[in-house]
Amino acid sequence: xxxxxxxxxxxxxxxxxxxxxxxxxxxxxxxxxxxxxxxxxxxxxxxxxxxxxxxxxxxxxxxxxxxxxxxxxxxxxxxxxxxxxxxxxxxxxxxxxxxxxxxxxxxxxxxxxxxxxxxxxxxxxxxxxxxxxxxxxxxxxxxxxxxxxxxxxxxxxxxxxxxxxxxxxxxxxxxxxxxxxxxxxxx
Amino acid sequence: xxxxxxxxxxxxxxxxxxxxxxxxxxxxxxxxxxxxxxxxxxxxxxxxxxxxxxxxxxxxxxxxxxxxxxxxxxxxxxxxxxxxxxxxxxxxxxxxxxxxxxxxxxxxxxxxxxxxxxxxxxxxxxxxxxxxxxxxxxxxxxxxxxxxxxxxxxxxxxxxxxxxxxxxxxxxxxxxxxxxxxxxxxxxxxxxxxxxxxxxxxxxxxxx
Numbered sequence: 001x002x003x004x005x006x007x008x009x010x011x012x013x014x015x016x017x018x019x020x021x022x023x024x025x026x027x028x029x030x031x032x033x034x035x036x037x038x039x040x041x042x043x044x045x046x047x048x049x050x051x052x053x054x055x056x057x058x059x060x061x062x063x064x065x066x067x068x069x070x071x072x073x074x075x076x077x078x079x080x081x082x083x084x085x086x087x088x089x090x091x092x093x094x095x096x097x098x099x100x101x102x103x104x105x106x107x108x109x110x111x112x113x114x115x116x117x118x119x120x121x122x123x124x125x126x127x128x129x130x131x132x133x134x135x136x137x138x139x140x141x142x143x144x145x146x147x148x149x150x151x152x153x154x155x156x157x158x159x160x161x162x163x164x165x166x167x168x169x170x171x172x173x174x175x176x177x178x179x180x181x182x183x184x185x186x187x
Numbered sequence: 188x189x190x191x192x193x194x195x196x197x198x199x200x201x202x203x204x205x206x207x208x209x210x211x212x213x214x215x216x217x218x219x220x221x222x223x224x225x226x227x228x229x230x231x232x233x234x235x236x237x238x239x240x241x242x243x244x245x246x247x248x249x250x251x252x253x254x255x256x257x258x259x260x261x262x263x264x265x266x267x268x269x270x271x272x273x274x275x276x277x278x279x280x281x282x283x284x285x286x287x288x289x290x291x292x293x294x295x296x297x298x299x300x301x302x303x304x305x306x307x308x309x310x311x312x313x314x315x316x317x318x319x320x321x322x323x324x325x326x327x328x329x330x331x332x333x334x335x336x337x338x339x340x341x342x343x344x345x346x347x348x349x350x351x352x353x354x355x356x357x358x359x360x361x362x363x364x365x366x367x368x369x370x371x372x373x374x375x376x377x378x379x380x381x382x383x384x385x386x387x388x389x390x391x392x393x394x395x
Contacts, residue, residue, distance in 0.1 A: 017259060024252045024255045025252050028251050028252060029244070029246045029247050031247075032245065033247075037242075037245075046247070046251065046254075049247065049251070050251070054258050054259060127242065130238065130239065134242075145239060149236060149239040149240050150239070150240075150242055155204065173204065177200065177203065177232055180239065184234075
Protein backbone atom coordinates (compact mmCIF):
# COMPACT_ATOMS: atom_id res chain seq x y z
CA UNK A 1 0.00 0.00 0.00
CA UNK A 2 2.88 2.35 0.79
CA UNK A 3 4.27 1.93 -2.72
CA UNK A 4 0.91 2.83 -4.23
CA UNK A 5 0.54 5.83 -1.95
CA UNK A 6 4.02 7.09 -2.80
CA UNK A 7 3.25 6.72 -6.50
CA UNK A 8 0.07 8.78 -6.09
CA UNK A 9 1.97 11.40 -4.07
CA UNK A 10 4.49 11.78 -6.88
CA UNK A 11 1.68 12.20 -9.38
CA UNK A 12 0.06 14.89 -7.24
CA UNK A 13 3.40 16.68 -6.89
CA UNK A 14 3.73 16.68 -10.66
CA UNK A 15 0.44 18.56 -10.83
CA UNK A 16 -2.08 15.75 -11.25
CA UNK A 17 -4.71 16.79 -8.75
CA UNK A 18 -6.98 13.82 -9.50
CA UNK A 19 -4.39 11.41 -8.13
CA UNK A 20 -5.17 12.90 -4.72
CA UNK A 21 -8.68 11.43 -4.87
CA UNK A 22 -7.19 7.94 -4.46
CA UNK A 23 -5.30 9.07 -1.38
CA UNK A 24 -8.48 10.54 0.10
CA UNK A 25 -10.47 7.39 -0.59
CA UNK A 26 -7.78 5.23 1.06
CA UNK A 27 -7.63 7.19 4.31
CA UNK A 28 -11.00 8.94 4.60
CA UNK A 29 -12.57 6.46 7.04
CA UNK A 30 -9.59 6.33 9.37
CA UNK A 31 -9.29 10.09 9.51
CA UNK A 32 -12.99 10.71 9.89
CA UNK A 33 -13.15 8.16 12.69
CA UNK A 34 -10.33 9.79 14.66
CA UNK A 35 -11.94 13.19 14.27
CA UNK A 36 -15.34 11.91 15.30
CA UNK A 37 -13.98 10.14 18.38
CA UNK A 38 -12.05 13.24 19.38
CA UNK A 39 -14.83 15.76 18.78
CA UNK A 40 -18.01 13.73 19.42
CA UNK A 41 -19.78 15.63 16.66
CA UNK A 42 -20.41 14.41 13.11
CA UNK A 43 -20.56 17.83 11.51
CA UNK A 44 -17.34 19.00 13.11
CA UNK A 45 -15.61 15.68 12.46
CA UNK A 46 -16.41 15.96 8.76
CA UNK A 47 -15.24 19.53 8.59
CA UNK A 48 -11.96 18.86 10.38
CA UNK A 49 -11.21 15.65 8.48
CA UNK A 50 -11.75 17.49 5.19
CA UNK A 51 -9.57 20.32 6.38
CA UNK A 52 -6.85 17.80 7.27
CA UNK A 53 -6.86 16.44 3.71
CA UNK A 54 -6.74 19.93 2.23
CA UNK A 55 -3.76 20.81 4.44
CA UNK A 56 -2.05 17.56 3.50
CA UNK A 57 -2.54 18.43 -0.17
CA UNK A 58 -1.14 21.92 0.24
CA UNK A 59 1.88 20.77 2.23
CA UNK A 60 2.51 17.56 0.33
CA UNK A 61 5.88 18.81 -0.89
CA UNK A 62 7.09 18.86 2.74
CA UNK A 63 6.22 15.20 3.31
CA UNK A 64 9.28 12.94 3.55
CA UNK A 65 8.41 9.92 1.42
CA UNK A 66 10.69 7.65 3.41
CA UNK A 67 8.26 8.00 6.29
CA UNK A 68 4.82 6.53 6.73
CA UNK A 69 2.15 8.64 5.08
CA UNK A 70 -0.64 7.63 7.47
CA UNK A 71 1.41 8.84 10.46
CA UNK A 72 1.85 12.22 8.81
CA UNK A 73 -1.83 12.42 7.97
CA UNK A 74 -2.92 11.42 11.48
CA UNK A 75 -0.64 14.07 12.86
CA UNK A 76 -2.28 16.82 10.81
CA UNK A 77 -5.75 15.61 11.81
CA UNK A 78 -5.05 15.24 15.55
CA UNK A 79 -3.45 18.67 15.68
CA UNK A 80 -6.51 20.20 14.03
CA UNK A 81 -8.80 18.34 16.45
CA UNK A 82 -6.85 19.49 19.50
CA UNK A 83 -6.94 23.08 18.21
CA UNK A 84 -10.68 22.81 17.74
CA UNK A 85 -11.20 21.40 21.24
CA UNK A 86 -9.16 24.22 22.77
CA UNK A 87 -11.15 26.84 20.87
CA UNK A 88 -14.39 25.33 22.08
CA UNK A 89 -13.35 25.56 25.72
CA UNK A 90 -15.19 28.38 27.40
CA UNK A 91 -13.03 31.35 28.24
CA UNK A 92 -15.62 33.07 30.40
CA UNK A 93 -15.39 33.16 34.17
CA UNK A 94 -16.87 30.22 35.95
CA UNK A 95 -18.30 32.21 38.83
CA UNK A 96 -19.98 34.76 36.60
CA UNK A 97 -23.72 34.60 36.96
CA UNK A 98 -25.49 33.06 33.98
CA UNK A 99 -27.68 35.63 32.29
CA UNK A 100 -31.37 35.11 32.82
CA UNK A 101 -30.94 33.04 35.96
CA UNK A 102 -30.80 34.03 39.55
CA UNK A 103 -27.96 32.75 41.68
CA UNK A 104 -26.94 30.19 39.05
CA UNK A 105 -23.26 30.41 38.13
CA UNK A 106 -21.28 28.41 35.58
CA UNK A 107 -20.29 25.76 38.12
CA UNK A 108 -23.80 24.41 38.18
CA UNK A 109 -23.87 24.33 34.36
CA UNK A 110 -20.63 22.43 34.08
CA UNK A 111 -21.55 19.91 36.71
CA UNK A 112 -24.74 19.22 34.82
CA UNK A 113 -22.87 18.75 31.56
CA UNK A 114 -20.10 16.55 32.87
CA UNK A 115 -22.07 13.79 34.49
CA UNK A 116 -25.46 12.75 33.23
CA UNK A 117 -27.92 11.35 35.77
CA UNK A 118 -27.61 7.62 36.35
CA UNK A 119 -30.95 6.63 34.88
CA UNK A 120 -30.05 8.36 31.58
CA UNK A 121 -26.75 6.52 31.43
CA UNK A 122 -28.39 3.15 31.94
CA UNK A 123 -30.82 3.85 29.13
CA UNK A 124 -28.05 4.84 26.74
CA UNK A 125 -27.14 2.47 23.99
CA UNK A 126 -23.70 0.92 24.21
CA UNK A 127 -22.24 2.82 21.26
CA UNK A 128 -23.62 6.10 22.49
CA UNK A 129 -22.25 5.37 25.92
CA UNK A 130 -18.76 4.60 24.63
CA UNK A 131 -18.58 7.91 22.80
CA UNK A 132 -19.92 9.73 25.84
CA UNK A 133 -17.21 8.25 28.08
CA UNK A 134 -14.44 8.97 25.58
CA UNK A 135 -15.72 12.52 25.24
CA UNK A 136 -15.52 13.01 28.99
CA UNK A 137 -11.81 12.21 29.10
CA UNK A 138 -9.45 15.19 29.32
CA UNK A 139 -8.19 15.81 25.77
CA UNK A 140 -4.59 14.79 26.45
CA UNK A 141 -5.78 11.33 27.49
CA UNK A 142 -8.51 11.22 24.87
CA UNK A 143 -6.08 11.47 21.94
CA UNK A 144 -3.84 8.61 23.13
CA UNK A 145 -6.77 6.35 24.06
CA UNK A 146 -8.44 6.93 20.67
CA UNK A 147 -5.22 6.28 18.74
CA UNK A 148 -4.37 3.21 20.82
CA UNK A 149 -7.71 1.43 21.22
CA UNK A 150 -9.87 2.70 18.36
CA UNK A 151 -7.23 3.07 15.64
CA UNK A 152 -5.12 0.30 17.21
CA UNK A 153 -1.80 1.98 16.52
CA UNK A 154 1.49 1.07 18.15
CA UNK A 155 2.92 3.18 20.96
CA UNK A 156 5.82 4.12 18.69
CA UNK A 157 3.46 5.43 16.02
CA UNK A 158 1.40 7.35 18.56
CA UNK A 159 4.55 9.01 19.84
CA UNK A 160 5.37 10.12 16.27
CA UNK A 161 1.85 11.33 15.57
CA UNK A 162 1.59 13.37 18.75
CA UNK A 163 5.24 14.38 18.60
CA UNK A 164 5.99 13.40 22.17
CA UNK A 165 8.47 10.94 23.77
CA UNK A 166 7.45 7.30 24.09
CA UNK A 167 7.56 7.59 27.87
CA UNK A 168 5.00 10.40 27.84
CA UNK A 169 2.69 8.39 25.60
CA UNK A 170 2.88 5.44 28.01
CA UNK A 171 2.16 7.61 31.02
CA UNK A 172 -0.81 9.18 29.29
CA UNK A 173 -2.21 5.83 28.27
CA UNK A 174 -1.87 4.55 31.83
CA UNK A 175 -3.58 7.61 33.26
CA UNK A 176 -6.20 7.56 30.51
CA UNK A 177 -7.05 3.93 31.29
CA UNK A 178 -7.25 4.72 34.97
CA UNK A 179 -9.48 7.75 34.34
CA UNK A 180 -11.81 5.68 32.17
CA UNK A 181 -11.97 2.93 34.75
CA UNK A 182 -13.00 5.42 37.40
CA UNK A 183 -15.62 6.93 35.11
CA UNK A 184 -17.15 3.52 34.49
CA UNK A 185 -16.95 2.53 38.16
CA UNK A 186 -18.74 5.60 39.39
CA UNK A 187 -22.04 4.10 38.45
CA UNK B 188 -5.07 -1.89 47.72
CA UNK B 189 -3.21 0.87 49.47
CA UNK B 190 -0.75 -1.54 51.01
CA UNK B 191 0.16 -3.00 47.64
CA UNK B 192 3.44 -1.69 46.24
CA UNK B 193 3.18 1.03 43.59
CA UNK B 194 5.25 -0.92 41.11
CA UNK B 195 2.62 -3.66 40.91
CA UNK B 196 0.21 -1.17 39.35
CA UNK B 197 2.99 -0.12 36.98
CA UNK B 198 3.38 -3.76 36.02
CA UNK B 199 -0.32 -4.01 35.33
CA UNK B 200 -0.16 -1.16 32.85
CA UNK B 201 2.98 -2.52 31.25
CA UNK B 202 1.22 -5.87 30.93
CA UNK B 203 -1.76 -4.22 29.27
CA UNK B 204 0.58 -2.40 26.89
CA UNK B 205 2.13 -5.76 26.03
CA UNK B 206 5.42 -4.30 27.10
CA UNK B 207 6.46 -6.26 30.19
CA UNK B 208 9.53 -8.32 30.99
CA UNK B 209 9.11 -12.00 31.92
CA UNK B 210 10.34 -11.34 35.46
CA UNK B 211 7.82 -8.57 36.06
CA UNK B 212 5.03 -10.63 34.57
CA UNK B 213 5.75 -13.51 36.99
CA UNK B 214 5.92 -11.11 39.90
CA UNK B 215 2.57 -9.63 38.87
CA UNK B 216 0.88 -13.00 38.48
CA UNK B 217 2.13 -14.14 41.88
CA UNK B 218 0.78 -10.99 43.45
CA UNK B 219 -2.61 -11.26 41.75
CA UNK B 220 -3.01 -14.76 43.17
CA UNK B 221 -2.64 -13.50 46.69
CA UNK B 222 -4.29 -10.06 46.50
CA UNK B 223 -7.97 -9.91 45.62
CA UNK B 224 -8.05 -6.12 45.47
CA UNK B 225 -5.36 -5.99 42.85
CA UNK B 226 -7.03 -8.80 40.98
CA UNK B 227 -10.20 -6.74 40.92
CA UNK B 228 -8.33 -3.66 39.69
CA UNK B 229 -6.67 -5.68 36.96
CA UNK B 230 -10.01 -7.02 35.85
CA UNK B 231 -11.58 -3.57 35.81
CA UNK B 232 -8.76 -2.21 33.66
CA UNK B 233 -9.13 -5.10 31.21
CA UNK B 234 -12.86 -4.49 31.06
CA UNK B 235 -12.29 -0.80 30.45
CA UNK B 236 -10.13 -1.66 27.45
CA UNK B 237 -12.68 -4.14 26.17
CA UNK B 238 -15.35 -1.48 26.57
CA UNK B 239 -13.48 1.08 24.43
CA UNK B 240 -12.51 -1.55 21.89
CA UNK B 241 -16.12 -2.54 21.40
CA UNK B 242 -16.69 0.81 19.73
CA UNK B 243 -17.98 0.13 16.25
CA UNK B 244 -16.06 1.32 13.23
CA UNK B 245 -17.20 4.63 11.93
CA UNK B 246 -17.08 5.42 8.25
CA UNK B 247 -16.97 8.77 6.54
CA UNK B 248 -20.16 9.96 4.84
CA UNK B 249 -20.52 8.92 1.16
CA UNK B 250 -19.89 12.35 -0.37
CA UNK B 251 -16.71 12.84 1.67
CA UNK B 252 -14.16 12.30 -1.10
CA UNK B 253 -15.96 14.61 -3.54
CA UNK B 254 -16.24 17.26 -0.83
CA UNK B 255 -12.50 17.17 -0.18
CA UNK B 256 -11.70 17.39 -3.89
CA UNK B 257 -14.01 20.40 -4.19
CA UNK B 258 -12.20 22.14 -1.35
CA UNK B 259 -8.74 21.74 -2.89
CA UNK B 260 -7.25 24.91 -4.35
CA UNK B 261 -7.18 25.11 -8.16
CA UNK B 262 -4.07 23.49 -9.59
CA UNK B 263 -1.36 25.90 -10.58
CA UNK B 264 1.47 25.44 -13.01
CA UNK B 265 3.66 26.84 -10.26
CA UNK B 266 5.57 23.61 -9.72
CA UNK B 267 6.36 23.23 -13.42
CA UNK B 268 7.40 26.85 -13.59
CA UNK B 269 9.76 26.47 -10.63
CA UNK B 270 11.39 23.44 -12.19
CA UNK B 271 11.83 25.27 -15.47
CA UNK B 272 13.39 28.25 -13.74
CA UNK B 273 15.78 26.01 -11.85
CA UNK B 274 16.83 24.35 -15.09
CA UNK B 275 17.51 27.56 -17.01
CA UNK B 276 19.26 29.97 -14.66
CA UNK B 277 21.04 31.77 -17.49
CA UNK B 278 17.84 32.58 -19.28
CA UNK B 279 16.30 33.87 -16.07
CA UNK B 280 19.33 36.08 -15.45
CA UNK B 281 19.09 37.47 -18.99
CA UNK B 282 15.36 38.09 -18.59
CA UNK B 283 15.88 39.92 -15.32
CA UNK B 284 18.63 42.01 -16.90
CA UNK B 285 16.42 42.95 -19.87
CA UNK B 286 13.60 43.84 -17.50
CA UNK B 287 15.76 46.27 -15.54
CA UNK B 288 17.33 47.70 -18.69
CA UNK B 289 14.00 48.38 -20.34
CA UNK B 290 12.69 49.82 -17.10
CA UNK B 291 15.47 52.42 -17.00
CA UNK B 292 15.19 53.17 -20.69
CA UNK B 293 11.43 53.53 -20.53
CA UNK B 294 11.86 55.69 -17.48
CA UNK B 295 14.08 58.06 -19.40
CA UNK B 296 11.59 57.99 -22.28
CA UNK B 297 8.96 59.35 -19.91
CA UNK B 298 11.27 62.11 -18.75
CA UNK B 299 12.09 63.05 -22.31
CA UNK B 300 8.74 64.47 -23.29
CA UNK B 301 10.01 67.98 -24.01
CA UNK B 302 10.74 69.36 -27.43
CA UNK B 303 14.31 69.42 -28.62
CA UNK B 304 16.20 69.70 -31.87
CA UNK B 305 19.80 69.35 -33.00
CA UNK B 306 21.41 72.72 -33.34
CA UNK B 307 22.19 73.50 -36.94
CA UNK B 308 22.89 77.04 -38.27
CA UNK B 309 20.11 77.61 -40.76
CA UNK B 310 17.13 75.86 -39.11
CA UNK B 311 13.97 77.80 -38.37
CA UNK B 312 11.96 76.78 -35.28
CA UNK B 313 8.26 77.77 -35.05
CA UNK B 314 6.71 76.51 -31.83
CA UNK B 315 7.15 72.73 -32.04
CA UNK B 316 7.80 72.67 -35.75
CA UNK B 317 11.26 72.74 -37.23
CA UNK B 318 11.59 74.05 -40.75
CA UNK B 319 14.40 73.69 -43.20
CA UNK B 320 13.67 76.77 -45.37
CA UNK B 321 13.56 76.70 -49.17
CA UNK B 322 16.90 77.12 -50.83
CA UNK B 323 18.84 76.39 -47.65
CA UNK B 324 21.30 73.54 -47.25
CA UNK B 325 21.72 71.96 -43.81
CA UNK B 326 24.96 70.11 -43.43
CA UNK B 327 24.87 67.37 -40.83
CA UNK B 328 22.25 65.16 -39.14
CA UNK B 329 18.99 66.49 -37.70
CA UNK B 330 17.24 64.90 -34.71
CA UNK B 331 13.85 66.31 -33.66
CA UNK B 332 12.27 65.13 -30.40
CA UNK B 333 8.57 65.66 -29.70
CA UNK B 334 8.14 67.99 -32.63
CA UNK B 335 7.48 68.00 -36.36
CA UNK B 336 9.95 68.57 -39.13
CA UNK B 337 9.17 70.29 -42.42
CA UNK B 338 11.87 70.05 -45.02
CA UNK B 339 11.60 72.49 -47.92
CA UNK B 340 15.28 72.85 -48.62
CA UNK B 341 18.09 70.33 -48.63
CA UNK B 342 19.59 68.21 -45.87
CA UNK B 343 23.01 66.68 -46.22
CA UNK B 344 22.74 63.95 -43.54
CA UNK B 345 20.33 61.66 -41.67
CA UNK B 346 16.98 62.85 -40.38
CA UNK B 347 15.38 61.35 -37.26
CA UNK B 348 12.01 62.39 -35.83
CA UNK B 349 10.92 61.05 -32.46
CA UNK B 350 7.24 61.38 -31.56
CA UNK B 351 6.55 63.77 -34.38
CA UNK B 352 5.73 63.99 -38.03
CA UNK B 353 7.99 64.32 -40.99
CA UNK B 354 6.63 66.48 -43.75
CA UNK B 355 8.49 67.02 -46.96
CA UNK B 356 7.30 68.39 -50.26
CA UNK B 357 10.19 68.62 -52.65
CA UNK B 358 12.84 67.84 -50.12
CA UNK B 359 16.28 66.50 -50.78
CA UNK B 360 17.70 64.43 -47.97
CA UNK B 361 20.98 62.76 -48.66
CA UNK B 362 20.88 60.42 -45.65
CA UNK B 363 18.22 58.14 -44.16
CA UNK B 364 14.90 59.40 -42.86
CA UNK B 365 13.59 57.75 -39.69
CA UNK B 366 10.32 58.36 -37.86
CA UNK B 367 9.92 56.94 -34.36
CA UNK B 368 6.54 57.00 -32.68
CA UNK B 369 6.03 54.36 -30.05
CA UNK B 370 7.90 53.62 -26.90
CA UNK B 371 9.23 50.34 -28.21
CA UNK B 372 10.58 51.84 -31.37
CA UNK B 373 12.18 54.51 -29.29
CA UNK B 374 13.68 51.83 -27.07
CA UNK B 375 15.08 50.03 -30.09
CA UNK B 376 16.48 53.28 -31.37
CA UNK B 377 18.16 54.03 -28.02
CA UNK B 378 19.73 50.60 -27.82
CA UNK B 379 20.87 50.79 -31.41
CA UNK B 380 22.31 54.23 -30.82
CA UNK B 381 24.19 53.33 -27.67
CA UNK B 382 25.67 50.30 -29.43
CA UNK B 383 26.65 52.51 -32.35
CA UNK B 384 28.18 55.04 -29.97
CA UNK B 385 30.13 52.37 -28.16
CA UNK B 386 31.34 51.14 -31.56
CA UNK B 387 32.50 54.55 -32.70
CA UNK B 388 34.04 55.16 -29.30
CA UNK B 389 36.01 51.95 -29.63
CA UNK B 390 36.96 52.86 -33.18
CA UNK B 391 38.13 56.30 -32.05
CA UNK B 392 40.18 54.71 -29.32
CA UNK B 393 41.85 52.44 -31.80
CA UNK B 394 42.62 55.16 -34.34
CA UNK B 395 44.02 57.40 -31.67
